[in-house]
Amino acid sequence: MTDGSLDEQARACAAALPEAWEDHPWGETVYKVGKKVFVFFGSGASGTGLSLTAKLREGHEEALTFEWVEPSGYGLGKAGWITATVPDDAPLDLVLGWILESYRLVAPKRLATQVDERP
Secondary structure (H helix, E strand, O other): OOOHHHHHHHHHHHHOOOOOEEOHHHHHHEEEOOOOEEEEEEEEOOOEEEEEEEEEOOHHHHOOOOEEEOOOOOOOOOOOOOEEEOOOOOOOOHHHHHHHHHHHHHHHHHOOOOOOOOO
């Protein structure tokens, strides 16, 4: 995945995961596996760019070291969810890694094991 914006590449990564599908609850774009959301997408704070919310375990502490990442609201942060307003110069592999980790944490084991550790 080398073409397209960071936002487009992140969404393409989520869509390509086993049995992932796009949904639009609450007026947001999310990707689900089964009935469970593994990543939320939105516009960045300025209305452009990429904003995403993902569940992390291994990458959680590292993610929170970035000034553009914070624990998610509505109590989700306590369960490992982060919300990032991703700058355009953020490393693509970092963002895709978060999507993959979130998928592996939410997906049924039979699907999670099909996904490699890194994008």
